[in-house]
Amino acid sequence: MLHTIFFLSSLLIISSHALVQDFCVGDLKAPEGPAGYSCKKPSLVTVDDFVFTGLRAAGNTSNIIKAAVSPAFAAQFPGVNGLGISIARLDLAPSGVIPMHTHPGASEVLVVTQGSILAGFVSSANDVYLKKLKRGDVMLFPQGLLHFQINSAGVNSIAFVSFSSPSPGLQILDFALFANDLPSKLVEKPHSLMMLP
Amino acid sequence: MLHTIFFLSSLLIISSHALVQDFCVGDLKAPEGPAGYSCKKPSLVTVDDFVFTGLRAAGNTSNIIKAAVSPAFAAQFPGVNGLGISIARLDLAPSGVIPMHTHPGASEVLVVTQGSILAGFVSSANDVYLKKLKRGDVMLFPQGLLHFQINSAGVNSIAFVSFSSPSPGLQILDFALFANDLPSKLVEKPHSLMMLP
Amino acid sequence: MLHTIFFLSSLLIISSHALVQDFCVGDLKAPEGPAGYSCKKPSLVTVDDFVFTGLRAAGNTSNIIKAAVSPAFAAQFPGVNGLGISIARLDLAPSGVIPMHTHPGASEVLVVTQGSILAGFVSSANDVYLKKLKRGDVMLFPQGLLHFQINSAGVNSIAFVSFSSPSPGLQILDFALFANDLPSKLVEKPHSLMMLP
Amino acid sequence: MLHTIFFLSSLLIISSHALVQDFCVGDLKAPEGPAGYSCKKPSLVTVDDFVFTGLRAAGNTSNIIKAAVSPAFAAQFPGVNGLGISIARLDLAPSGVIPMHTHPGASEVLVVTQGSILAGFVSSANDVYLKKLKRGDVMLFPQGLLHFQINSAGVNSIAFVSFSSPSPGLQILDFALFANDLPSKLVEKPHSLMMLP
Amino acid sequence: MLHTIFFLSSLLIISSHALVQDFCVGDLKAPEGPAGYSCKKPSLVTVDDFVFTGLRAAGNTSNIIKAAVSPAFAAQFPGVNGLGISIARLDLAPSGVIPMHTHPGASEVLVVTQGSILAGFVSSANDVYLKKLKRGDVMLFPQGLLHFQINSAGVNSIAFVSFSSPSPGLQILDFALFANDLPSKLVEKPHSLMMLP
């Protein structure tokens, strides 16, 4: 045992130098770069940087879409910073819908854990891929494509969605088109942008 | 409406050429390259390529570890091929454990959907990050590091784990060390590899 | 000079083995993978694989949007395969518009070479970035975000747009929403997907 | 409409957290990392960060090469920071030439917008790919390979060149070899480096 | 010659702006991000940032494993920061062994420069790839897989190992399992993690 301790101390010198890139917990107050947030000092990192408890409870679905998206992206869950993955919780009350949206720069995997969900995406070729998903079913939404989820059960449905990016973004269609500050002239003629002759 | 149709046909010519990289559903029988499987022909792709129903039911936990890992990686779920993400289901019967293992080349995000799980990972600096997770809790395991999951509930526990790779691999420690075909001389002196003086 | 020839022949042996990844001109008939098309045999590659003459003339703008997109993506211009870049030509007749669209997985740089163009994009935060561009002006559209271009001159306008991908895709909004084969029930209630109360 | 406003405010909370990686406009005075400059604070970003007007006019070709390269790289055009693309303008007076050079770490796409240009690159196998390009023609120069452009018209020629990197670098051959501060002994015997026996 | 100088000054203006990403020598005291350390100011960079002399002498092998690993990773050799490569020196006294370990997130190439080494790795499929290497032999250890090296000569053996990452990490197995601060309950029942019934 004495030997082991001796060995440990000699090798740990190596390790403490080489470890820096095991992870890079985001320091949300430090400079941010194209690859993500600056790293929190390793000596300050604890297990709680790698655990997120904010998805235990349902999000508030008392809104017009009767749905909620609760993200655990790098901004909420700094442990995923730089690691190419993140997660969110979807809550869909009866008749709830996550309207047509994209995640610029991330693919998504959805798994239903309660209820049932009708989900779909639209490809660049304008094909629709649509499926009613039961509990335990998984669906893949390729990077950057428009997609949506609709509660197809009479009860609350829940899903967890994972992303191939720690900061996948979220661009909801009607926000983008109708709730923004486009010049009034454009707003009056939305068909010029939307092709609705 | 006539106009729209006219417009559609003229633009679809562009689209049908440019779309090829929306996704690349894996053709498991065609040549495979470093980036993944060859793509199934787009004309043969259906919504079922993007849906995986194999995680509905619990895996078989009647084994020595009282646990099961059910993967939806590119080999089982070709829709994720090339998209930088995949998923698996963990089932842990009472006292079940997923023993110490790594995923070479992928980070992992775990969410508990039933029961409770004690999970941990070990960093290169030899620090242990250990937490008891309740239903809805999320934990992050950085790329390539040793980690494990233990059922900490008296009942069956379930988790879904997502990976930052469509083919994350799975190297379980005692397999690697004791169940392989190392020369007998090495097997007789495993401490020379394992540092157990 | 004799020396040089001697030297050439000895070193070319090295070179001919090591060169394979200078480029990978796409073989459109061979298997395709997540990273792009299979490579044409180097011995068959000529300079014409790296030159594209299809953008000399204006595209046909006799359509409802009075505009044309002429792509030189990997499918049309196999020389860009695997090299992380491609280009297209935009032609906008008076009143022409490229309607709101995204390129899943690619950023875009536009340069106006004739006329003037009003261009804009919408961020995930629902902010609009809008500018009237003169000849020689450059505008950047970040990856995956909704954007559009409108002719703001009384004459034909031309722009060249480059992409950070050899196959950037092209998802035009009203195609995605109204010209696809969504179930009639959904089509009748598009507001459930589009949030138009 | 009331409903919409209600909905907007509830969802924008999500969006404002998750958006950070839509873009990362470079802050040229903040620390720089391997992936690019630190990001300007999103609240300070305006459309002018995404527009570059410095390429409207011809560069100064009153020099020995009768040519000018006007870059819109991350250092001049911070909007491209982290987005894998940039652009530059080439002006070639009659007899003008951009001498043999490389861009370490970026492929290039050139489009001729005025006049005509003789362009070429040399592969690792020592093959030359050479073509005279007319207005509207596109040529691809694979990453890191030596290439050049020569005005082949009797008038000024113009091209726009795009790169698969926001900071493609530019290493011009005769600079590298003859204008640097190599020890005089080496300079006196350049053939020892250049193989000109 | 006058002409050249004139030309140099005009072109260097371009160059000095565009060069920033030739390299990013790590500034170990500045913020670190997911892609590596912040860059040292180019004006402060000298050739010594790109040269590492710490591998001239053998590491100290007077320890229980009779072996030493001397790293030249980004933390010791900041010149490799952001460039996707690093190197280390292995010294193995007679009977020396580098015990089973992984490098999370990096592949490794080893070349024997003195003596002879028995090296091996274990795949996810639990296959062992084992070989006795002579001087000049090269062996490849794929990313993230468990591997080891044993001196198979009666004298000191030396190898240089290169990595596909500037900060490859180093997770030695028995450290990870037995020298860490796992709760005593787990330590008393290591078989629950290690599967040794």
Added chain:
Amino acid sequence: MLHTIFFLSSLLIISSHALVQDFCVGDLKAPEGPAGYSCKKPSLVTVDDFVFTGLRAAGNTSNIIKAAVSPAFAAQFPGVNGLGISIARLDLAPSGVIPMHTHPGASEVLVVTQGSILAGFVSSANDVYLKKLKRGDVMLFPQGLLHFQINSAGVNSIAFVSFSSPSPGLQILDFALFANDLPSKLVEKPHSLMMLP
């Protein structure tokens, strides 16, 4: 022990499906893509795919440069295919020189194992980084930049060079400029390309 066997067989089913991306030994006769060669079938892979013995002996330096480069790139050593690393051996007889060259798309780390070498590279800013290296010294050559190595000992010198790519390419300057098939008109006026007024 019985238990272990039982457990192995149940888990190996998982493993055998999920392992495919541990490595991708290149099948040099199958289609090649932008990311590298197609993968050899895992069942045909042996340890010899990961071992390269071609660097044991010195390369032939009986040539005009009195030097030899012996590559172990993907084309010679298919085990590195897709793994982001490769290696080569340099032999420099007295007065030997590896003339100015670049590796398009790869950084290089050199370690001297015999003799002494004067090495240098030129940055885009036209700065020269030059150093005389002794045995055991390491030098880094950033991606795509011109560099060279000269024997600075009176005896044979040896170095091993590693690359951040399995197929780094090799573009030697005087080949590129003088030994190729440029049109005679250009060859007669090489200064128009090389800027030697």
